Amino acid sequence: MDRIIIRGGKRLEGKLPISGAKNAALTLLPCALLTDEPLTLRNLPRLADVDSFGHLLNQLGVSTTVEGSRPDEFGRVMTLRAASISSTVAPYDIVRKMRASILVLGPLVARGGEATVSLPGGCAIGMRPVDLHLRALEALGAELEIASGYVRATAPDGGLKGGTIRFPFVSVGATENALMAAVLAKGTTVIENAAREPEITDLAKCLIAMGAEIEGLRTDTLTVHGKERLHGATYSVMPDRIEAGSYACAAMITGGSLELTGARRETMPSIVSGLEDAGGIIEDVPGGIRVSADGAIRPLSISTAPFPAFPTDMQAQFMAMLTLAKGTSLLTETIFENRYMHVPELNRMGADIEVRGRAAIVRGVEKIHGAPVMATDLRASMSLILAGLAAEGETQVARVYHLDRGYERLEEKLQAVGADIERASDG
Ligand code: EPZ
Numbered sequence: 001m002d003r004i005i006i007r008g009g010k011r012l013e014g015k016l017p018i019s020g021a022k023n024a025a026l027t028l029l030p031c032a033l034l035t036d037e038p039l040t041l042r043n044l045p046r047l048a049d050v051d052s053f054g055h056l057l058n059q060l061g062v063s064t065t066v067e068g069s070r071p072d073e074f075g076r077v078m079t080l081r082a083a084s085i086s087s088t089v090a091p092y093d094i095v096r097k098m099r100a101s102i103l104v105l106g107p108l109v110a111r112g113g114e115a116t117v118s119l120p121g122g123c124a125i126g127m128r129p130v131d132l133h134l135r136a137l138e139a140l141g142a143e144l145e146i147a148s149g150y151v152r153a154t155a156p157d158g159g160l161k162g163g164t165i166r167f168p169f170v171s172v173g174a175t176e177n178a179l180m181a182a183v184l185a186k187g188t189t190v191i192e193n194a195a196r197e198p199e200i201t202d203l204a205k206c207l208i209a210m211g212a213e214i215e216g217l218r219t220d221t222l223t224v225h226g227k228e229r230l231h232g233a234t235y236s237v238m239p240d241r242i243e244a245g246s247y248a249c250a251a252m253i254t255g256g257s258l259e260l261t262g263a264r265r266e267t268m269p270s271i272v273s274g275l276e277d278a279g280g281i282i283e284d285v286p287g288g289i290r291v292s293a294d295g296a297i298r299p300l301s302i303s304t305a306p307f308p309a310f311p312t313d314m315q316a317q318f319m320a321m322l323t324l325a326k327g328t329s330l331l332t333e334t335i336f337e338n339r340y341m342h343v344p345e346l347n348r349m350g351a352d353i354e355v356r357g358r359a360a361i362v363r364g365v366e367k368i369h370g371a372p373v374m375a376t377d378l379r380a381s382m383s384l385i386l387a388g389l390a391a392e393g394e395t396q397v398a399r400v401y402h403l404d405r406g407y408e409r410l411e412e413k414l415q416a417v418g419a420d421i422e423r424a425s426d427g
Pocket residue numbers: 022023024026100126127128129130131132133134170171172173174311312313335336337378379406
């Protein structure tokens with residue numbers, strides 16, 4: 001396994017390119033199942049999860065071709081074609097490694113009338129059930145059978161039928177599965193209490209490019225007028241708002257200034273306001289935003305919640321930044337039940353964080369020091385990288401395969417703006 005070694009204390013300055021969004025890519029890829037024509041996705045990030053999803057789609061009969069890109073380029077162009085579906089089974093050994101595999105469920109049932117998908121099970125940050133995904137499909141007429149850790153969904157004769165889906169609380173993935181199922185259902189579907197994350201809007205815009213008819217984009221009520229079939233399209237993945245927010249924290253924690261090329265302010269409103277409340281200066285620049293530290297980091301009180309509120313995927317990164325704030329911060333994680341695994345590792349670096357249930361009290365310290373630490377999940381790993389950038393001395397982050405799931409060529413991007421960071425293989 002690889003490790004990342006950082007010698008902290010360097011002020012980061014310069015331009016840093018933001019890649020295509022992981023959480024948009026993982027819901028755009030299964031759209032290929034909804035048509036027998038080619039779907040070309042541009043600005044696809046080079047990430048382990050994107051590769052895994054491509055392999056899963058190959059197993060279902062989707063051909064994938066990647067246009068070559070220069071080694072110094074970020075992102076790729078992938079053309080996917082599901083001329084026919086050769087399998088409707090998403091096996092446990094794939095789903096257990098990548099939960100987003102559940103997003104083939106809706107498209108498979110919509111396209112071919114059936115799907116057998118392993119239930120993903122829990123993960124490091126929580127139980128993460130998929131009951132809302134299943135209820136959404138049932139609302140469109142699917143019959144479900146759960147046995148031996150798999151769910152088998154079958155559409156009635158004649159296919160899925162439009163209906164009303166009312167989510168009791170916001171679920172990004174369930175909204176995505178519902179949308180991808182509804183676009184080929186007969187009649188109109190209304191999705192109430194839909195997630196409003198920018199990745200949902202990106203999905204809807206891609207489906208519309210493929211011929212779908214969807215109203216209510218960016219709102220919590222989506223109306224879908226089902227079509228007989230969809231056609232191919234070329235669509236560009238939106239920039240990653242969480243990657244942009246993560247590197248913004250790198251600028252703040254090192255007292256630096258980074259121009260995040262490709263970042264879109266309108267996709268990260270609460271991240272930007274959080275950075276400004278912490279004392280950051282956010283400026284619009286051509287094609288992106290510049291984030292600059294401006295003196296001491298100010299303490300914050302933040303609760304995670306669905307978009308447009310502060311995203312759970314930024315909680316660990318903000319916590320790393322706030323370990324050095326002039327004062328005490330309060331973070332409250334309301335989405336996942338176990339998303340504080342970065343806390344013990346940050347405390348080993350000299351941070352002063354106390355977890356009480358869903359709340360984390362972060363007492364700012366003068367400095368943190370490098371240490372050998374271990375990544376436990378994707379965003380926790382990034383918080384350790386951020387702490388290492390500011391720590392005195394050397395930090396070694398083990399199990400960086402977590403990072404490779406969500407951050408494209410992280411050490412290259414950070415080296416280019418002055419970080420003393422490298423990857424070492426444990427052989
Ligand atoms: C997506 O996960 C993201 N992943 C997550 O990002 C992100 O943290 C999450 O949305 C919240 O924004 C991808 O897009 C691939 P949810 P998802 O359904 O869809 C519960 C990252 O770091 N729930 O909105 O799985 C669930 O347990 C990852 O990039 C049910 O109870 O999240 C959670 O408590 C981590 N039943 C809450 O809802 C369901 O059927 C929100 O989950 C579905 C979800």
